Structures are given as C-alpha cells and as structure tokens.
Amino acid sequence: MPRKLTSSQLFRQLPITLNFSMMHTRPFKAYKKLSLTIIAIALLVVSCTERIDIELDSTYTRCVVYGEFTTDTTAHWVSVTRTGDYYQNVPPSAVSNAVVSITDGENVFMLTEDADNPGLYFTANSVFGEVGKVYTLHVEEVDLLNDGNTTNYQAITELKPVASPDSIIVVYQSIWDAWLVNVYVQDPPDTEDYYKFLVYQNGTLHSDSLLDIQYTNDAFFNGNYTNGISVYFVDGKSEDTFLPGDTITVEFCGITQDYYKYLIEAQITARPSVPLFSGPPANPRTNLTNGAVGYFAAYSVSRASTVIPNK
16 A cells, blocks of 8 residues: 655655746646645645544552741641542542651651641641751651551752842733732842742732742842842732732742752643643652652741732
8 A cells, every 4th residue: 555645745745846947838837736736635634633542551659748848937737648540530639647747857846637638737836947957858657558558758858048028019010901029139149049939919828829839040130139020920800910908928938949940840740731842741850759749848938018009
C-alpha cells in the first residue's frame, strides 16, 4: 500500500511542483492551478483530526505532604494526604494518625491532628521559627495503604531572613481598570534573595489560591531600594476587587531558592497547557524523602498595610 505523505513532506515537495514559474503558457498555468488545488486538498486530508484514546497507566499511591513554618508565633500546620487514582476519580484522602513533628536540632515541636479536619496537623500556638535555623519535618508511622504497613518521611529546609518593608501603596489604573499593589523596601546587599507575597483584603487572604501567589527574586533590584515595584494586580471588574476604604496588607516572606523554584513549577503544573507547545506533565520538585510529593517550607515574615483612599 502506498505510504501516506505527512503535511511536512508535502510542504517539502511544494518547491518541486512550483519550480516552473518561468513557463507562462496557458496550458502550464492551468496545470499549475490544478497542482495547487490538489496540494491544498491533500493538506486538508492529512490535517484531519482523529480521536485517540490515550492509555494512562495507574500509578502507586503516594504520600502528599505540604507544610509551612514561619517566624510568626502561631499554630503552624502540616497537611498529610494520599494521592487518588485517575481512573477511579477518587480525590486525595486524608492520612490520619501519623506522628508529625518539627525539630531544629535542639527543640522538638509536636503536631496534633485537628479533630475536625483529618490529615491536618498543628503545632501549639506558642511556637515560632527563628531566622538562620535549619528545620526538619518528620512525618512518621504513615499507613498509606491502610494495610498495617507504615512508612516515614522527612524534609529539611532553612529559615531565611526577609527585609522589612517601609510601606505599600495601592494605586488604581483607570486605563486597565485595575488595582496595583506597590511596595517600598530596601533589598539587602551582597545576598541573593527570594520573596513570596501574600495579600490580604480587610484581614482576609486575597491571594488564596496557588495561581494567585506572587513571588520574585532580587535579580533586578539586588541591594537597592525598590521604590514602589508592583507585586500584585487585581482586576477592577472581579467580584472580590479592591474598594476605597479597604485595608490592604502585604506579607513579605523570605523564602529559599528551592521553594521559589517549587512555586514556579507548581504554578506551571496548575495552569492549563497547550498540547502543541507544552512539555510532558511532571510533578513539581519536592524536598520530601521516600517518594512523597509536596513541600515543607520555612520562611520569615514581615508586613505592611495601607488603607485605600478614594479614587
């Protein structure tokens, strides 16, 4: 059976078909027009789409751990769940009865599972992290398959410092019908710093989804005063847009380079992809051991607030 041409092969043959442009006889013009018509039809035929059922292999169940430990004096949390199978359409389920702790080499902070939220573990509300210390998360006695066999996981991270902001301002841009949150802060010299920004509106977290989290490195302002760089954008037409009189608070979080890269990879994974231009899907990096996915982050926090004036 003759081999079917691909569209790229047809394009490579176009110069051969159209290489007689110096010939201007009427018969040849008719032949050239016919050739172009045939090629156009062939391109349409090979460009037709065909339904393809993609066979996705089931994978083994994994432990998913995500937690944050900061310089705030508060109850810090760690979430422990297990992955669900794609074909069974089962959402991630909570992992209960794990033994969860955080240590800095001197102190051990035990976490207790929330009775109303299985799989969510909290420290005492008097606990806080210290800049420069290295923290290790231990998640132990995890019965991942509910078969009596348990596994232990751990993650290690350093708690980095963060610059204290001078102030923030919130500016309305009528040309975009949008609000911009601009920050003023002196970036430390001689260090490579990474920031995460969380924005609150009247005490409620506005950047409450993964895709809303903003982050940056100091590549363009290392050691300099930022003088009002924009770190957050709010559509003026959105249901939760800012309004005059709102109190806006920005949390400045000093994060590690690895956590910064994790946020980038996690957002890429969460965004819709264009199959023609996207690479194969992959899990974001993790600092968990033993095949677990997720991340344990430690970071310092500073804040600045402002009240939006009338436009």
